[in-house]
Amino acid sequence: DTGVSQDPRHKITKRGQNVTFRCDPISEHNRLYWYRQTLGQGPEFLTYFQNEAQLEKSRLLSDRFSAERPKGSFSTLEIQRTEQGDSAMYLCASSWAANTGELFFGEGSRLTVL
Amino acid sequence: AQSVAQPEDQVNVAEGNPLTVKCTYSVSGNPYLFWYVQYPNRGLQFLLKYITGDNLVKGSYGFEAEFNKSQTSFHLKKPSALVSDSALYFCAVRPGTSGTYKYIFGTGTRLKVLA
Numbered sequence: 156d157t158g159v160s161q162d163p164r165h166k167i168t169k170r171g172q173n174v175t176f177r178c179d180p181i182s183e184h185n186r187l188y189w190y191r192q193t194l195g196q197g198p199e200f201l202t203y204f205q206n207e208a209q210l211e212k213s214r215l216l217s218d219r220f221s222a223e224r225p226k227g228s229f230s231t232l233e234i235q236r237t238e239q240g241d242s243a244m245y246l247c248a249s250s251w252a253a254n255t256g257e258l259f260f261g262e263g264s265r266l267t268v269l
Numbered sequence: 270a271q272s273v274a275q276p277e278d279q280v281n282v283a284e285g286n287p288l289t290v291k292c293t294y295s296v297s298g299n300p301y302l303f304w305y306v307q308y309p310n311r312g313l314q315f316l317l318k319y320i321t322g323d324n325l326v327k328g329s330y331g332f333e334a335e336f337n338k339s340q341t342s343f344h345l346k347k348p349s350a351l352v353s354d355s356a357l358y359f360c361a362v363r364p365g366t367s368g369t370y371k372y373i374f375g376t377g378t379r380l381k382v383l384a
Contacts, residue, residue: 186370190374196376197275197375199374200373203371210370211370211371246312248313252370255301255320255365256318256320257303258303258313259315260314261312263312
């Protein structure tokens with residue numbers, strides 16, 4: 156299967172630690188998105204890339220969050236000095252820029268901050 | 270501000286009955302509209318989209334949705350519900366012409382189909 160893959164699927168960490176999530180998009184997709192989803196809520200936009208350029212970043216994203224897509228393929232989302240409020244599902248999605256169509260989502264990375 | 274509203278947290282329907290899950294939006298320009306479904310501990314799966322053209326669009330698993338520009342709505346429908354349709358449904362919108370490629374999601378509607 157060549158869908159969007161995310162790693163790790165689950166991460167439990169202590170408050171104050173740093174965590175990093177990886178997303179591998181569908182290979183021909185040049186747009187990559189990160190969303191955060193908390194229980195009972197819809198996905199909240201965090202940021203998106205077109206190729207390696209980060210084109211938009213949510214104001215929800217504090218300075219503790221950083222995302223990269225260095226070669227325009229996989230992406231990483233790092234959270235520094237985690238807080239309990241960071242506990243959520245982090246979703247990655249990709250799409251083809253020439254397409255007016257849908258996002259393809261990965262299974263998500265669930266973060267629990269103790 | 271651009272937004273999507275799903276006014277119902279939960280919709281209950283008997284198996285075999287028609288179902289409707291409501292969505293309204295507020296965006297500038299001509300929107301691109303989407304419905305996704307999410308099963309427990311899974312990512313979001315695409316169901317259908319409206320970009321342009323016929324206001325009634327058909328998608329996966331027998332679902333369809335009707336775009337109504339005057340009411341700024343994009344309600345999800347299915348003529349005959351199945352128990353396996355029980356899941357969380359999200360409406361999403363992407364502004365068509367504002368230069369952003371950000372997709373905005375609603376808060377979700379939980380659909381329960383009762384046997």
